[in-house]
Amino acid sequence: MNPTPTVQEDTPARTALPQNTLHAAIVDPQMDSMRLLSETAMKFPDALSFSSGAPYDGTHDIANLSVHIDRYVKHLRDQGVPEQRITRMLFQYGPVNGFIQGEVAKMLQHDEDIDVPAEAIMITHGFQEATLVALRGLFASPDDVLLSVSPAYVGIRGAARMLDIPVKGIVEGPNGLEPEAVAAAARAVRAEGKRPVALYLVPDFSNPSGTVVPLEARQRLLDVAAEEGLKILEDNPYGLFARDGEKMPTLKSLDTRGDVLYLGSFAKSAFPGARLGYLVADQIVESEDGGRRTLAQELSKAKAMFSVGSSSLSQAAIGGILVENDYDLRSATRELAAVYQERLAVTLDALAAHFPPERYAEHQVRWNVPRGGFFLTVEVGFAADLAAMERSARDFGVSWAPMSMFYIDGGGDRELRLGFSNLAPDAIREGIARLVRFIESEARS
Numbered sequence: 001m002n003p004t005p006t007v008q009e010d011t012p013a014r015t016a017l018p019q020n021t022l023h024a025a026i027v028d029p030q031m032d033s034m035r036l037l038s039e040t041a042m043k044f045p046d047a048l049s050f051s052s053g054a055p056y057d058g059t060h061d062i063a064n065l066s067v068h069i070d071r072y073v074k075h076l077r078d079q080g081v082p083e084q085r086i087t088r089m090l091f092q093y094g095p096v097n098g099f100i101q102g103e104v105a106k107m108l109q110h111d112e113d114i115d116v117p118a119e120a121i122m123i124t125h126g127f128q129e130a131t132l133v134a135l136r137g138l139f140a141s142p143d144d145v146l147l148s149v150s151p152a153y154v155g156i157r158g159a160a161r162m163l164d165i166p167v168k169g170i171v172e173g174p175n176g177l178e179p180e181a182v183a184a185a186a187r188a189v190r191a192e193g194k195r196p197v198a199l200y201l202v203p204d205f206s207n208p209s210g211t212v213v214p215l216e217a218r219q220r221l222l223d224v225a226a227e228e229g230l231k232i233l234e235d236n237p238y239g240l241f242a243r244d245g246e247k248m249p250t251l252k253s254l255d256t257r258g259d260v261l262y263l264g265s266f267a268k269s270a271f272p273g274a275r276l277g278y279l280v281a282d283q284i285v286e287s288e289d290g291g292r293r294t295l296a297q298e299l300s301k302a303k304a305m306f307s308v309g310s311s312s313l314s315q316a317a318i319g320g321i322l323v324e325n326d327y328d329l330r331s332a333t334r335e336l337a338a339v340y341q342e343r344l345a346v347t348l349d350a351l352a353a354h355f356p357p358e359r360y361a362e363h364q365v366r367w368n369v370p371r372g373g374f375f376l377t378v379e380v381g382f383a384a385d386l387a388a389m390e391r392s393a394r395d396f397g398v399s400w401a402p403m404s405m406f407y408i409d410g411g412g413d414r415e416l417r418l419g420f421s422n423l424a425p426d427a428i429r430e431g432i433a434r435l436v437r438f439i440e441s442e443a444r445s
């Protein structure tokens with residue numbers, strides 16, 4: 001496979017730029033893994049795709065975009081905001097940290113029991129920018145190290161790499177990141193003369209593994225953070241979709257010492273095309289002249305230079321959704337949560353029907369059983385790399401993601417990730433039947 005995008009043959013030689021003159025992060029093949037994965041999957045458009053984590057898009061309706069924006073504008077008018085100011089909010093450059101922080105604060109209070117003032121929130125260009133801003137602010141020296149759950153969402157390793165921040169992976173267990181493993185990793189980093197600064201994790205239905213950190217471990221993680229002087233970067237795009245009665249408190253809602261920065265995304269709770277997320281950073285920063293600002297306010301200097309500000313149109317649309325739903329996204333997403341729960345159950349049932357767990361010794365295939373989220377992982381008896389994925393898509397009509405893409409320091413060579421969020425139940429059943437044929441064929445070869 002050719003990883004380099006093709007260019008016109010007649011491109012003048014003088015415009016050619018040796019790749020190795022670019023920043024190492026641009027050249028690093030790991031940074032390109034997601035593009036390669038989606039390109040490989042796209043080469044086989046008839047293949048059923050378990051390779052992405054795209055949200056279910058069956059209810060999207062273009063007409064709703066203007067409804068959401070109109071709803072937000074009405075909300076401003078109802079609050080007595082002058083017409084000229086509303087026009088300026090939508091059309092002009094706006095405040096760097098955004099203008100819907102108040103609405104997001106109400107949603108966080110309602111849905112997550114996170115009680116922070118609007119000044120502690122920065123509206124960002126998705127989770128991704130929230131991460132870049134947080135990392136840029138917290139990591140001050142080349143010796144500062146980010147600890148991350150491994151396997152991890154590619155966005156965290158990529159953001160750290162783009163900022164030249166070294167990452168130490170901590171391999172999770174069946175219940176996600178183990179607090180004592182975090183403490184050990186922090187000590188190991190310190191023993192090398194470096195400083196562990198922050199810890200990244202997704203406590204609820206992690207991507208890629210679907211794990212959930214139990215309550216006791218959450219409390220212990222907060223204690224470890226305090227003992228080791230770590231900030232926690234809590235990423236939570238999937239927690240909203242927990243089954244009724246199973247929702248866990250976020251680390252941020254349990255954080256009494258100000259050790260957690262919460263990274264939010266509207267990609268799954270509203271729609272990813274808005275490219276909207278937020279950073280909750282309520283820590284107080286004291287300047288030498290005695291000034292006191294929230295960390296979110298202080299970090300607006302970074303956001304200003306990354307993106308100037310977040311899209312006014314997206315803020316108005318998401319603001320409209322929040323207002324329409326009385327700041328209760330949990331209730332607003334119950335039907336969506338049921339869709340994801342059904343897809344998870346169908347995937348698990350189909351796997352168990354084809355590979356009875358009691359006959360593991362024969363088929364050598366096993367998987368984890370998450371209680372929510374968009375993903376699960378399957379262990380197989382052969383190298384589940386991108387070349388295998390290509391054979392799977394080309395010859396068997398089903399694509400998936402190699403787990404090795406998500407491990408920080410290597411691992412997951414015989415594991416694959418199944419993302420079932422955007423496949424209807426019948427497509428899931430057919431996709432698993434195809435996957436079974438592929439796995440059986442690999443086992444024979």
Ligand SMILES: Cc1ncc(COP(=O)(O)O)c(C=O)c1O
Binds near residue numbers: 053206236267
């Ligand atoms: C763990 C995790 N964090 C964050 C996101 C969303 O990021 P963004 O808001 O940048 O789309 C995703 C989406 O795939 C994810 O899986």
